[in-house]
Amino acid sequence: MDEDPANNIHRDYKDPSGVSVTIFEDGAEQEPQLVALKKVIIPRIKDFRELHILRHVVRHSHPNIVRLMFSQRRKYKMDVAYTLVFEFIPTTLAKLKQVYSKERNVVDIKLCIWQLFAGLHHLKELNIIHRDIKPANLLVNPKTGRLIIADFGSAIFIPSYPDVYQGTYAVTRYYRPPELILGAKRYNCMVDVWSAGCIFAELYIGEALFAGTSAYVQLQLIYNKLGTPSADDLKDMQVLEKDYICAIKHQAIYPFGELFSVFEQLRYPEESNPASLLVKILDLNPEKRLFGRQLLSDNFFAELFQEGRRRNNGALVTDAISLEQRQHIIGTEVQTTN
Template sequence: MKYNRLFRIGFGARGMVYMGKSLQTGETVAIKEIALKSDVKAQLEIFREISALRICRHENIVHLIEVLISDHSATLVTEFVESNLRLVIDDIERPSNNELIKNYFVQLFYGLAYLHRNGIMHRDIKPENILINTSNRVKIADFGLACLYFLDQPQRTYCHQVATRWYRAPELLFGAIHYGPAMDIWAAGCILAEFLNGAPLFPGANDIDQIACVFQVLGTPTDNTWPEWEQLPDSGKLVFDSIEPVQDWTTVVDVAQCGDESSECLSLLRSVLRLDPTKRASAEMCLQSDFLSRKLPKSPQSIDYTPPPIETSIKQKASNAHIQFRQQVNSSDHY
């Protein structure tokens, strides 16, 4: 045994993630254990994650330390990153200023630009998968849905049942099987809006409601806004009343915290949250936008903010669950 598991920090349909410690070096690590069994889907996901992380060497991508394979499970050992963007978004004490916003999203788009240059689509960009260490360094993680894409093979097909619903690009909601890295850009735009609002921009209860949430802001597709929409597999399955796009985005996104750069922030958002994936800005273009290319913080470490540690969040949830359980027990004593 090379690593000691300390406590669980996450779990999913395929396995568990633990905070651990190397018995050789004492280094704190993240240990992701996936039971393989005969589950072909689990095997595919772990293969994707291992393949992607072995390719990537970038300061904004989580670092893979090693992979341990047994007959029944696969274990990925990565650097341990103390927090994530979900915890930051939910932190009522985080500062509301451009410095923090720009720091995180410059790094996120740097990471995405690196992935896309190397022909990798992440396909599950969401706040929980954007890790942040105590020095405010962003690390993109969880590559279980990642895949390679090929610009010179436009007819290559991909699964459309990817990405978490609130961050799923419109083309995927309509069943597209030919798509590209613009889907990751859409997700990043949704997260930027959520960071500003403190709540999801498109919180659909199901896939149909998700489409409705998007159309309420961007309007129903037209020949001008999305010429190829009617060619998508599921475009004819639903009929929506004609909706005009929102013109004043300050009614949709709270950019007041951006101060005199509010218009630049809105311009960035509008460049990535477009129905037509061919019209969305690339990660490189986002980095060149007025909002993310000017008045940047000197470094992540220079920001006076420490993200909430994930272990504190987990212990708080466990404590709350215990309190709730005790309340239920005490309540049942009266019967």
């Protein structure tokens, strides 16, 4: 993707719901188009990893991953300033989650979650870990229901060599998986799966599932609802047992999780109660977390693909995801019902 000349960007329009501009291509005025701008200033000697990842994503586009339209680079004092131009999506899941939860908007919740996991499945195939999946980084078009994973500022490619140190301070605390809290030096896309599972629960209960005020409190909340890891779990978490013992020495131990009781109180219909599915997604052992085609084809999401299924606003679910898209992802024929 070539960088566009500065005179092709005109900041002549701003929308109340986000930053936007009018684009003119090749010096000739075209149909005005709203876009979102992100400005980043980095040291001249530093590699701009986010841009490399975004360009790679563009070459392997996906409807649930943000699309970089073009970028602009210029000198800024002793640093380098980048302007990244993205497709414009009007709001975020952070702004909509309370509405979905309060209205018990099950179809829209399932639609958002299915698209989130579809996007993460695509990132896994590209060997990319997002490392900051949270509602504020998920863009939503309320009209169509389309959800997009955005903000790749913390993203990395999965290292080719197993001994590469990836850094442990990643992912916003409420959505940080236990292996990172416990200091795992190596991890994979399952950290994103954990974050998505936390968001899944949050859309139902209307608040963060694990709202810890510190790393230790975060672990306490996780163990309260999900139990504590076994020795085999710690091995798969890439966590040393001595680090685990040190982390929990002042904490109570919960042999059984209490996640089911959280959702039993909400009294959702059985086919829309997410507890059984969430237990599989929010497994303390990252190697056992439900993900990919097996998750996306789970019967929990079946109602989304019933013929003529509509959202609360009357729009068809297929405005956001088509039956063909689902079939392409899960690799099987889609059965529709009236």
